[in-house]
Amino acid sequence: MRGRRFFFIAYLFIFFMRIEIACARDQIQISGSSTIFPYAKIVAEAFGEAYHSYKIPVIETGGSGAGFQEFCRGIGSNTIDIVNASRPIKPGERQSCFQNGVKDIREFRIGYDGIIFSTNINGPDWNLRSEDIYNALGAYVVMNGHLQANFIKSWNEINPHLPPWAITVYVPGEKHGTREVFEEKLMLDGCHTSGAFDALKASGLDDKAVDVACRSLRKDGKAVEIDSDYSETFSRLVSNKTSMGILSLAYYENNADRLKVASINAIVPSEVTISEGRYLLSRPLFFYVKGAHLSMIPGLKEYIEFFLSDQMIGPDGPLVAYGLVPASDNERELQRTLLKKK
Structure with a gap:
């Protein structure tokens, strides 16, 4: 009986947490690398022009390390959705995320610098x-x-x-x-x-x-x-x-x-x-996404798809024009495939 009560309470917690996330915020929150900041800003502004039904994402900078610290605080509307990073996530950061409930972490490589x-x-x-x-x-x-x-x-x-x-x-x-x-x-x-x-x-x-x-x-x-x-x-x-x-x-x-x-x-x-x-x-450049937020934050999945499109990170896209070294055709397609698989 006590076990059923525990699972019922856990279910209610997850249910109301999902409602809280879905209702409390309708704008993507991003933080992290100052290297990637100008690229993300270009994408965010273009995203806002292409998707009028979604608000332009809010992007803050302060460094990859500080970004991962914020990213790993937990799941919910008071935490960011994406961290931009100019280096891969460290094992210790991944462990910190896991301990705080951020278990589904999606890694995407946008190109090189x-x-x-x-x-x-x-x-x-x-x-x-x-x-x-x-x-x-x-x-x-x-x-x-x-x-x-x-x-x-x-x-x-x-x-x-x-x-x-x-x-x-x-x-x-x-x-x-x-x-x-x-x-x-x-x-x-x-x-x-x-x-x-x-x-x-x-x-x-x-x-x-x-x-x-x-x-x-x-x-x-x-x-x-x-x-x-x-x-x-x-x-x-x-x-x-x-x-x-x-x-x-x-x-x-x-x-x-x-x-x-x-x-x-x-x-x-x-x-x-x-x-x-x-x-x-x-070095490769990345952004990391909370998988748990994909179905909760309006426009998050569309933003990722837009960022990974050749329109943005392809050889003729604005990020390459700004200075991004593009990944190969196969690498770019692999990143889009990773998003579809999960």
Whole structure:
């Protein structure tokens, strides 16, 4: 008897929760990556023009990490429907979602992008190696065969072929997916190629501690963390003409009249080098959807279909025109198939 009562109460809870979601909100709520924000904004505005019966989605930004934290708060009208992400969801985030009732998580890949190092357009050309960037920004470096805290002041101290600029690099804050990809793909690579990885291991650190040390940035003001979006980095690059900043390729291309891009390991970031995987800092871009909200939030399924259409993410669509590197025909069709299967 007690078991039946429990299931009846659980049924009523789910029933009224569905009613609450359906009735309390008729507008899609989205948060997450600042990299994907301009793409999502383009889609949302076009969606509003194409579907007059639905309101234009509300999109907020603040970084992939902060977006996943909001996304995993639970199910209901007081939680977001979609998180935009410039990197895949982490196992810990997926577990947090699951613990809060967000168990049906749909992942969709919209295309590709590159993380680039940019300077003021009036500066010299730059060809950076992974170890150059690590030695400029890493907390621990190898100098004269010895591991030490990083006190290097200028780029030409690291590599005589680089300009004699004082090191100032604007780096995305830790809540941004761009920062995480930068650490995983470039800082770890540079840590290995510079010799710091072996020196850290030789010092007696375990693998986890070495990984943390390789990702760690110096704290003496040479690596300046930017918690807001790319516009803040852009404004600093324009005002400080001997500084460098980390941006997305799309943001650079939309401001190429005022910025210059550096090559990494002799590869210039472009649509071709990113799509072919030759550029080190290429990455896929995603958005994640709560499956439980698909039948509850008006227009959510239609918005996803619209976003994944070739009208939006195809080679001739507005997102590619803005700077998105398109996925292949097969990849794009696979994303649409995934939506239909569930």
